[in-house]
Amino acid sequence: MISFSPIQFETLKSKVLANANIRSITPGDCKALAFQIYSKTKLTVSETTLKRVYGFAYSKFKPSLFTIDVLAKFCDYEGWDDFCERESVPSEKFQNEHVDWKTLSQNAAKITHFTLQALKNRSGIPFGQTIRRKFIDDHFDEFLRGDYTATVFAAPSGYGKTIGLCHWIDEKLESDSNDIILFFSSSALMNVFLSGRDLNDWLLALLGYSQEEDIEALFDINKRNDGRFYLVIDGFDEHMFKNDQFELVLTQLMDIFSFYQSHEWFKLVLTMRSANWINNKHNMEFGLKNWFTGFITDHDLTTNVPLFNIQEIKELSRKINPDVQNLIAIDVANNFNHPLYFQFYYKQNKNNFSLNNIDHICIYELISIFILNKVYLGHYATEKILLLKGLVDEMDFQAGIYELDKFKCNDLLKQYSHAYNELLSIGFLREINSSNDFQFKTLVQFGNNNFLEFTIARKLLLDNNQRFDLQLIKQINNAFNDSEHKLPVIKWCVIHAVKNGQQESFELLAQTNLNPKEKSELIIFLGDLLQRVCFGSTNAEATANFFKQDCSDGFFYYFFGLELVNTDYKKVLQTLLKFELSDHKKVLTYTALATIAILQLDLKQLEDHLAKLKSFPQDDFHQFAINPLHCLNAIYQYLKYGMIRKDFFAEITRFYFNPPKQSETVHNRKANDLIFLLSAYSTFICRKPHKTLRFVNALYTIDKTSAETSFAYNFFLKVAESDAYFLLDKQTSLLKNNDEISASHKQEEYLFTPFMKSLFYGLKIKNAISSNDYSAINSYLNCLNQVSDESGNKLSKLFIYASILNNEVLLNLDPQLYKQVSYNHTRLLRECGLSVDVFISPKSEVLALKVKVNN
Known part of the structure; x- marks a missing residue:
């Protein structure tokens, strides 16, 4: 074995760069450097080898004697031994004569700058375009304020620990402090084993001191001037070492920690994956009180590094x-x-x-790219796929078991040990040891839910001969019940169907048992996906044929429901219009688009959709229980001019006194539900709440099936009914409905889409006004504004503002809130180009005038 000194090798690397006239090496410089070395020495050191030498590629081994000999000859030495002999003598003399804090600082800075440059060059986004993160500053502020010796940044792979730390070190180096930072990545620790040296001695060598010198003696308090010494190790993870190697390094590191923990100037900083911290913190328990573990953002993962806000x-x-x-x-x-x-x-x-x-497809494309590059195209690809399939086979979806006991699946892991270690190293899998004094317990988990759901979907498709069909949907329905993983698994299957020309199977999505919120997410996802398919090149011929037909009823009506209204829902409906729809389906689609325009108070869009509807023959509207064109036109006339179309409301009156028979088919009911609910809410225009109640009661009578089986349909009827009770000042009936809906929201909040939530918080505000609970209004109003912005529902905000402005008690109790609501109300009207006279009642004008006078 050759005598290998890390500090001398670092010096040689610096001399190589100086001789090559390279100030700061990048991966692209390695090719040119290899050519310079060959030109001068006529000996070859490959570009790949140089990338390993300068930290741009991972290396498990030290450089060969040939490599370091050639590098020494490039610097005009006879070889490595000559270089060591000529460089070591003056260095040792210098060490012995100038043992002080300044020397230590200079030597540490060389290593730290090199590590920083290597890590910056590996950044996926150019380091100059990355950002500093406030949580790093908050973490260090708290760490240094307390009586701590060490701290850890623990998070799964890819959370940005390294880049965030590099920014902090950069800023620290630019400051005028007397602090010293010795920074290196865990791959450098491999030198401990290559040189056969103790970690503490190795650190001394890196800093330019001999083994005999005690580093504690170097820290003269007079020369330190309150400076701190930071030992920073990035990526201190098990997968970087063999088991015995990692245990040895950890033991030696803890020896250093235990020796220096009594010195307030010594600070140890580690970054590692959460699983590694969980698995090994028991080895640090003797000094755990001296560890600052930061602000935990995810207790399940023991993560103290937050995601981007x-x-x-x-x-x-x-x-x-x-x-x-x-x-x-x-x-x-x-x-x-x-x-x-x-x-x-x-x-x-x-x-x-x-x-x-x-859009909503991008994240799935990015995950696919990651898996393609890291799993399918990496080492042991076949073994990885077989291992992942085997792990999914061991799961119990119905029982919600998605993590596996290592003891039970150890034979599978041993069979594909290389693949398992690769998947651990890229963060696709993680191993969590949560053993206690009673039992051994080590769990194998997927790195995140995205990886888990992708793998489950691929396994289900593989078992189903790569077909997205009714059999697969039934299997998903039976296996997942109310699992949070169900919808993402379906999305992955849908993506597979598109990429393999199986779009005709989309009509089967109507068979998926999804709640309203999940259905809303799936429909928006489908809208983005179909738009991509329509304008993309994937399966162009199959895509063209897919759109050159009418939608099946199951596929088309799956897209309809007032609960689905969202800012992205328009794209879904516009994509539907690319099919060669029947006139009946086109009328429904434009009706839904017009409804969104009303809720968003977009009169220009509403005019355009009305023009489209008016272009259809009148016969196309006769099959509807209520003419949607009449309903939409009545709303438009009111929004635009404040005009109340009496002929339409006469039609409403005839409807509830002589209601039609209940629709027989599911699709007919689905078509009418949207128009019925639209008509119910339009009755508030004429400001006759008794008319609204009669209409809602008629809907309960003629559409019992939807009212009983559809949570969303029943919700909208209840809210319309409650709004009428509010106008009639029927507090008991309003409170009863409010309590029923609140109980549903508390137990099954996941059923509420953003649009439903906006109506829910509007109801809470009206109930608070009715019951004189004015202190609750502000918090509910903040929630309403948030979810209304999310769904694009400006109409609900407008009418809630009007309800608040019409209340004189609130003006006296909280004039500031009243003033803010008045301002928001006026601004919203102006932004949407609506007349203030239409939406401000005489009473509201008087109250608003009082606010101005009082202020």
Whole structure:
């Protein structure tokens, strides 16, 4: 074995760069450097070897004697031994004569700068375009304020631990503090085993000191000037080592920690995966009180590194492409709060980066790309697939068991041990040891739900001969019940169907047992997916044939329901219009689009959709129990001019005094439900709540099936009924309905779509006004504004504002809230181009005038 000194090797690497006139090496420089070395020495060191030497590629072994000999010859030495001999003597003399804090700082800075540069160059997004993260500063502030010696940043792979730490170290190095930072990644610890040295001695060698010198003596308090020494190790994870190696390094590191923990100037900082912290913190328990574990954001994963928030996503986007103003919906942004997925998206779109084109499909594409590159195209690909299939086979979906006892599946893991270690290293799987004094318990889990759901879907499709059919849907319905994983698994199956030209099976989605919220998410997802298919190149011929036909009834009517209204729902309906629909289905589609325009107070869109509807023959409207064109036109006339169409409300009166028979087919009921609910809410225009109650009672009579079986349909009828009770000041009836709906929301909040929630919070506000509980109004109003913005429901906000402004008691109790609501109300009217006179009652005008006088 050759004598290998890490500090001397670092010096040689620096001399190589100096001789090659390279100030700061990047991966692209390695090829040119290899050519320079060959030109001078006529000996070959490959580009790949140089990438390993300079930290751009992972290496389990030290460089060969040939490599370091060639590098020494490139620097005009006879070889490695000559280099060591000529460099060591003056270095040792210098060490012995100048043992102080400044020397330590200089030597540590060399290593830290090299580590920083290597990690920055590996950043998926160019480091200069990444952002500092506030949680890092908060973490260190609390760590340094307390009586702690060590801290850890623990999070799964891809949470941005390393980049966040690099920013903090950069800022620390630029400051005028007397602190020293010795920073290296865990791959550098392999040198401990390659050199056969103790970790403490190895650190001394890195800093330029001999083994005989005690590092404690170097820290002269007079020269330190209150400076701290930070030992920072990035990526201190089990998968980087063999078991015996990791245990040895951990033991030696804990020896260092235990020796220096009494010195307030010594600080140990580690980053590692959550699973590694969970599995090994028991080895640190003797000094756990000296460990600061940060602010845990996910107790299940023991994670103290948060995902991106919306502000960080916007800041990062601006830094990547300052010329583009990025707009992104909150629900879509939540998929991109994971730094790893954001990085994948950047790599796919770095030439024209913008978040404006992101839809609900992007996250699935990014996950697919990750799995393709890391699982399907990596080492042991076949073994990985067989292992993952075997792990899913061991799960019990009905019992909700998605993590496996390692003891029970150990034979499978041993059979595919190389594949298992690879999947652990990329974070696709993780191993959690939660043993106690009573039992051994180690669990094998997927790295996140996205990986789990993708793997389950692939396994189900494989077992079903890669077909998305009724048999598969029944299997999913039976296996998952109310599981949170059910909808994502269905989405992965739908993506598979599109990529394999199985679009005709979409009509089977009507057979999926989903609650209203899940159905809303699936429909929006389908809208984005079909739009991609329509304009994409995937299966172009199959796609063209798919749209050159009428939708099946099952597929078409699956898209309809007032509960589905959302800002993204328009795209779904517009995609439906690309099919060659029957006139009846076109009328329904434009009616739904017009309904969205009403809720969003978009009169221009409403005019356009009315024009489309008026172009259809009158015969196409006769099959509806209530003419949707008459209903929509009555609402338009009121919004635009404040006009109340008496002829339409006469039609409503005839309807509830002589209601039609109950619809026989599911599809007819589905078509009428939307129009019935639209008509019910339109009755508030004429400000006759008794008319609303009669109409709602008629709907209960003629459509018992929908009222009894459809949670959403019954909810909308209850809310319409409650609004009428509010106007009639029937407090008992209003409170009864409020309590029933509140109980449903408390027990089954997942059933409520964003639009349903906006009506729910509107009802809570009206009930608070009716019962004189004015203190609750402000909190409910904040919730209403949030969910209304999410669903695009401006109409509900407008009428709630009007209800508040019409209440004189609130004006006297909370004039500031009243003033804010008045301002929001007026601004909303102006933004939507609506007349203030139409929506401000005389009483509200008088109260608003009082506010101005009082202020």
